[in-house]
Amino acid sequence: MNYIDFHCDTLMKAWMGRKKTLSAPGGMVSLAGLKEGGCKAQFFAIFMPPVNLKKIAGLFLPKDEAYIEKNLQIFRNTVMRYPDAFAAAKSMKDIDANWEAGKISGILTLEDGRAVDGKIENLERFYGMGIRLISLTWNYANCFGFPNSSDSSVMEKGLTDFGREAVARMNELGMIVDVSHLSDGGFRDVAALCKKPFVASHSNCRSINPHPRSMTDEMIRTLADKGGVMGVNFGPEFLTGDVKAKESRTEAIVAQLRHMMNVGGEDCPAIGTDFDGVGGRLEIGSPGQMPRLFEALKESGFTAGQIEKIACRNAERVIAEVL
Numbered sequence: 001m002n003y004i005d006f007h008c009d010t011l012m013k014a015w016m017g018r019k020k021t022l023s024a025p026g027g028m029v030s031l032a033g034l035k036e037g038g039c040k041a042q043f044f045a046i047f048m049p050p051v052n053l054k055k056i057a058g059l060f061l062p063k064d065e066a067y068i069e070k071n072l073q074i075f076r077n078t079v080m081r082y083p084d085a086f087a088a089a090k091s092m093k094d095i096d097a098n099w100e101a102g103k104i105s106g107i108l109t110l111e112d113g114r115a116v117d118g119k120i121e122n123l124e125r126f127y128g129m130g131i132r133l134i135s136l137t138w139n140y141a142n143c144f145g146f147p148n149s150s151d152s153s154v155m156e157k158g159l160t161d162f163g164r165e166a167v168a169r170m171n172e173l174g175m176i177v178d179v180s181h182l183s184d185g186g187f188r189d190v191a192a193l194c195k196k197p198f199v200a201s202h203s204n205c206r207s208i209n210p211h212p213r214s215m216t217d218e219m220i221r222t223l224a225d226k227g228g229v230m231g232v233n234f235g236p237e238f239l240t241g242d243v244k245a246k247e248s249r250t251e252a253i254v255a256q257l258r259h260m261m262n263v264g265g266e267d268c269p270a271i272g273t274d275f276d277g278v279g280g281r282l283e284i285g286s287p288g289q290m291p292r293l294f295e296a297l298k299e300s301g302f303t304a305g306q307i308e309k310i311a312c313r314n315a316e317r318v319i320a321e322v323l
Contacts (some may be wrong), residue, residue, distance in 0.1 A: 001038055001290075001291065001294045001308070001311050002038045002039070002040040003037070003038060003039055003040060003271055003290060003294075003311040003312050004039070004040055004041045004043075004078075004271065004310055004312045004315040004316065005039060005041075005042050005043060005271045005272065005273050005275070005287070006063070006199060006201040006202060006229075006270060006271065006315065007043055007045055007180070007201040007202040007231060007233075007272040007273065007277070008028070008029050008042060008043070008044060008273060008274065008276050008277065009043065009045055009111075009276040009277030010022060010025055010027055010028070010029040010058065010275065010276045011044050011046055011047070011071045011074055011075060012047045012276070012277075013026070013028075014026075015059075015067075015071060015074060016056060017057070018059075019074065020074065021077045021078040021081050022074060022075070022086075023078065023081070023082065024046075024128055026278075027275070028275040028285055028286045028287075029042070029275050029276055029286065029287055029307075030286075030287075031078070031082060031086055032070075034104050034287045035085065035240075036287065036288035037288045037289065037290035037291065038290065038291065039104055039287050040099055040104070040105065040312055041089060041095045041104070041105035041106070041107060041315075042104065042105070042106055042107070043076075043108075043133060043201065044075060044106050044108055044196045045109045045110070045111040045277075045306075045311065046049070046068055046072070046108065046110050046111065046131070047111040047112070047138075047277065048067070048110070048111060048112035048114055048115055049067075050065065050210075051140070051237055052276050061098070062191065063302075064113070064114070064115045066184060068110075068115060069295065072108070072129060072130075075088070075106060075108060078106070078318040079106070084103070085102075085103060085104065086103055086104050086105075087101075087103045087104075087105060088105070088106055088107075088108070088109070088130060089106065089320050090130055090132055091128065091162075091174075091319070091323045092316060092320040095107075095316075095319065106248050107132050107133070107259050108130045108131045108133075109131060109176075109178070109201070110126060110131050110133070110134045111135040111138060111181075112135060112137060112138035112140075112142065112181075113134050113135070113137065113142055113143065113144045113166070114140075114143060115245035116134075116143055116144070116166065117143060118143035118162045119252075120165065120169055123166055123169055123170065124169075124173065127173050127175055129176075131175070132175055132176060132252050132323055133175060133176035133177075133178050133199070133201065134170065134175060134177070134178060134179065134215060134233065135178040135180050135181055135182075135201060136163065136178065136179065136182050136186065136190075137181050137182050137183075137214065138181050141154075143160060143162050143166075144159060144167075144186075145157065145182065145183065145186040145189070146158070146183040146185065147181055147182065148181055148182065148183060148184075148213045149183065152182060155184050155187070156181070156183070156184065156185045157183055157185045157213060158185035158186050158188065158189040159185075159186050159189040159193075161246065162238055163186070163189070163205075164193060167190060168196060169231040171195050171196050171202040171322075174198055175322075175323075176198065176268070176318070176319075176321060176322050176323070177190055177194055177196075177198040177199070178199050178200065178201045178245060179198060179203075179223075180199075180200045180201045180202050180203045180213070180272070181213065184216070187215075187219055187222075187252045188222075189262060191222045191223070191226055194226060196227075196322045197226055197227060197317075197321055197322060198223070199223075199229050199230065199231070199318060200215060200223060200228070200230040200231065200272075201226050201228075201231050201272045202231050202232075202272030202273070202274045202277075203231070203233060203238075204232060204233050204238045204239065204256050205220065205256055205260060206260045207259065208239075208240065208241065208256060208259055209238050209239060209240060209243065209256075210241065210243060211237060211243045213238060214238060217263045220260060220263045220264045220268065221263060221264060223268065224263075224265050224267065224268040224295075225248060226228070227267075227317075227318070227321065228268075228318065229268055229314045229317075229318055230247065230264070230269065230270065230272070230274020231270045231271050231315075232257050232269065232270070232271060232272060232273075233246065233277070234248050234253060234271055234274060234276075234278060234282060234284060235278035235279075236248040236278070236280040236281070237278075237280075239252040239253065239255075239256060240252050241281075246270070246280040246281060247280060247281045247282075247283075248280060248282040248283060248285075249282070250296045251296065252286055253284070253293060253296075254293075254297055254300050257269045257297065257310060258300070259313060261306065261310075266305075266306050266309055267314055269309070269310045269314065271308060271315070273309065275287070293309055294311060297310065
């Protein structure tokens, strides 16, 4: 079974490990693992560390632009060093062409749109760099809007005026709008504004998991009605009723996907592992172990067609419609 994963933090992991490529970053994701697991396309996030963080893994954090460039260089180095195995993709056409040539596709994303800095020209510049998805916020307010929060007053805040303008421009450019980490108010604004499908790249169901990062049934239905998808997050704290859980079990991932499908329909669920961005004990903790998930889905009664949609078809539809 081939699959597409909407989110991993492996670029940051490679940078932290002082690696020049993604071939063996010392984390969860490697090219060998992606091939072993049947990955057709992997979205690679450029995760923006918190602004108040001075050092990470013993490294001083450079300014945002320099940090982004370092992540981009790791990605480019991988493309250049492994031309027969890995290639950049900016559209579904690219992904299909790469797959036909026996290559895994890498799609660049930005996690936390703060680097856009309230300027449409920066958004357009990032598009020119090959970034094709932006998670509008992380866990702090920025030029786009407000994050998920246990504070209800923050959770109800929506997009900024710039955020509204930027979402419209992303639709025009062909960039996927990602609401993972966004406030509920921001989600509602995106749903009202977006003329193309949008995604929750690595979010789960709040009726199962009470973390504010997770999505309510109403949000899932709205996302599905707009043609969007949500990628199931493998992080232990997002899978069950225990937000302090340290173990990620396959059966819990299956339960999340079952709920997504029951609420949003079979065109809604997708994969968004958050590999290299989550910790704990994971039964499925690397791309090479992904076949375990598809076997578990089969054993729990998902049809072959439903599994194929979760693995890649739903993602492919959104990529084709937006990029």
